[in-house]
Amino acid sequence: MGEKTQVGAGARTGDGARADGGAQAGxxxxxxxxxxxxxxxxxxxSFGELSVLQGVDLTVERGQVVSIIxxxxxxxxxxxxxxxxxxxxxRGVVEIEGVVVAAVGTPGAKPAPKEQIRAVLAKTGMxxxxxxxxxxxxxxxxxxxxxxxxxxxxxARARELGMEKLRRVGLDDKADAxxxxxxxxxxxxxxxxxxxxxxxxxxxxDEPTSALDPELVGEVLDVIKSLAREHMSMMIVSHxxxxxxxxxxxxxxxxxxxxxxxxxxxxxxxxxxxxxxxxFLDKMLN
Amino acid sequence: METVNYIxxxxxxxxxxxxxxxxxxxxxxxxxxxxxxxFAIVKxxxxxPLRWLLNVYTWAWRGVxxxxxxxxxxxxxxxxxxxxxxxxxxAIWVFALNxxxxxxxxxxxxxxAVDRGQYEACRVLGIPYWRMMFRVIIPQSVRIALPPACSExxxxxxxAAVISVISMQDIVRVTNQITTRDKTVIPYLCAFxxxxxxxxxxxxxxxxxxxxxxxxxx
Ligand SMILES: Nc1ncnc2c1ncn2[C@@H]1O[C@H](COP(=O)(O)OP(=O)(O)OP(=O)(O)O)[C@@H](O)[C@H]1O
Ligand SMILES: [Mg+2]
Numbered sequence: 001m002g003e004k005t006q007v008g009a010g011a012r013t014g015d016g017a018r019a020d021g022g023a024q025a026g027x028x029x030x031x032x033x034x035x036x037x038x039x040x041x042x043x044x045x046s047f048g049e050l051s052v053l054q055g056v057d058l059t060v061e062r063g064q065v066v067s068i069i070x071x072x073x074x075x076x077x078x079x080x081x082x083x084x085x086x087x088x089x090x091r092g093v094v095e096i097e098g099v100v101v102a103a104v105g106t107p108g109a110k111p112a113p114k115e116q117i118r119a120v121l122a123k124t125g126m127x128x129x130x131x132x133x134x135x136x137x138x139x140x141x142x143x144x145x146x147x148x149x150x151x152x153x154x155x156a157r158a159r160e161l162g163m164e165k166l167r168r169v170g171l172d173d174k175a176d177a178x179x180x181x182x183x184x185x186x187x188x189x190x191x192x193x194x195x196x197x198x199x200x201x202x203x204x205x206d207e208p209t210s211a212l213d214p215e216l217v218g219e220v221l222d223v224i225k226s227l228a229r230e231h232m233s234m235m236i237v238s239h240x241x242x243x244x245x246x247x248x249x250x251x252x253x254x255x256x257x258x259x260x261x262x263x264x265x266x267x268x269x270x271x272x273x274x275x276x277x278x279x280f281l282d283k284m285l286n
Numbered sequence: 287m288e289t290v291n292y293i294x295x296x297x298x299x300x301x302x303x304x305x306x307x308x309x310x311x312x313x314x315x316x317x318x319x320x321x322x323x324x325f326a327i328v329k330x331x332x333x334x335p336l337r338w339l340l341n342v343y344t345w346a347w348r349g350v351x352x353x354x355x356x357x358x359x360x361x362x363x364x365x366x367x368x369x370x371x372x373x374x375x376x377a378i379w380v381f382a383l384n385x386x387x388x389x390x391x392x393x394x395x396x397x398x399a400v401d402r403g404q405y406e407a408c409r410v411l412g413i414p415y416w417r418m419m420f421r422v423i424i425p426q427s428v429r430i431a432l433p434p435a436c437s438e439x440x441x442x443x444x445x446a447a448v449i450s451v452i453s454m455q456d457i458v459r460v461t462n463q464i465t466t467r468d469k470t471v472i473p474y475l476c477a478f479x480x481x482x483x484x485x486x487x488x489x490x491x492x493x494x495x496x497x498x499x500x501x502x503x504x
Binding site for chain 2: 121132137149194
């Protein structure tokens with residue numbers, strides 16, 4: 001926890017999520033000591049005949065917020081899902097915190113022992129577009145299920161932890177509510193609390209607000225911004241351009257099965273180098 | 287008045303029939319539930335040879351009349367087991383395996399109907415496979431399976447009448463005997479009403495179960 005804050009503070013300006021230009025400054029000049037938390041090397045992935053990723057290289061440093069944007073179907077979700085093993089890669093290497101969790105067709109790279117992979121994946125949180133809360137469990141039960149079954153935390157202690165995480169997302173008063181009784185924004189905040197309860201080292205967000213009514217988007221983005229302020233490492237796929245600009249250290253544009261741009265947000269949005277990015281932004285912002 | 291007195295007079299015999307039917311029914315339904323859920327899990331996630339075996343089982347049992355299964359048990363299997371073991375356990379096995387075959391298919395379909403996102407949420411949280419099945423997937427599939435399971439449970443109750451053919455006491459056989467003896471159809475009418483009451487009770491029980499399992503749905 002402590003070391004994360006230090007490295008993170010070096011990697012980004014203290015209050016990047018709130019200050020307008022802050023994040024950009026942090027994103028530009030990187031601390032030499034910054035630790036790479038995720039490294040994707042030459043990632044290839046196809047679904048049958050359909051090639052989705054062709055040689056994606058990407059690193060995320062501890063404490064960084066990296067946003068992925070791009071046209072629908074360009075493979076943004078697939079990148080996230082390859083990171084945490086929800087999709088098997090066809091070629092390339094996936095490293096999390098220095099542990100090789102997947103390596104295919106790459107001489108010299110070999111997956112780590114299963115236990116090590118399991119341990120490192122357990123520190124990977126993910127939040128889905130469709131929440132995927134357990135409908136037969138209350139908000140609190142949703143949050144404490146994994147800590148109890150995976151980490152074997154006793155129930156009383158898990159409940160404390162769960163309440164703390166629900167408070168963190170502003171929903172401690174909904175602890176006993178079933179998901180069907182919650183609004184979309186509340187469901188997504190419970191889902192974030194559920195991920196946080198496993199004390200992840202980094203979080204993957206796949207369009208966390210795309211299923212929400214417009215008036216509920218803000219409450220979820222606010223929670224993610226507060227995580228950014230605490231230097232949680234994150235990869236975020238989002239269509240919320242204002243939010244992306246505000247919260248990110250780097251913005252990555254995926255198109256045609258590749259990463260075509262990887263810039264600090266200010267450069268990405270103000271002076272896009274790649275014509276496709278320019279065209280995309282033009283469409284998104286106007 | 288005379289009819290009422292008559293019904294009261296034959297009611298002890300009717301009761302014997304009801305008890306016979308219910309004994310076989312409840313003797314079968316609980317093992318069937320356990321087997322059905324277990325087989326469905328194995329069919330979803332078990333090793334290939336076992337899955338194949340269960341496919342053959344549900345295919346055969348659902349494709350053959352219950353009466354024939356009962357005959358095979360009584361005149362084929364039980365004698366093989368050294369002259370019996372008794373008609374009653376034999377019948378229970380037949381009913382349990384028969385109902386389990388249907389339940390297996392119902393549960394397997396229900397497990398398949400649970401949203402993929404539930405599996406992914408569990409994987410991402412690191413919840414081990416069997417924990418996921420028992421804590422997350424099965425509770426949700428039971429709920430999906432309840433309505434079709436209810437109609438199977440009603441079918442089985444009615445189908446239990448076939449035990450009368452192998453000379454076991456049940457509602458149909460008992461009323462048949464009384465009718466032949468007393469030359470009146472009143473016992474049949476009694477059986478008619480008894481079955482309606484029993485099936486209505488079953489529907490009620492499943493209704494309560496469904497309510498319990500959907501309590502979390504707004
Ligand atoms: N399991 C799958 N089987 C087959 N094709 C898939 C599968 N998952 C994704 N695809 C296809 O791969 C391509 C990339 O999908 P992906 O979900 O990564 O795109 P995306 O950039 O996240 O799009 P969106 O903005 O719509 O979420 C799409 O054409 C999609 O249809
Ligand atoms: Mg997507």
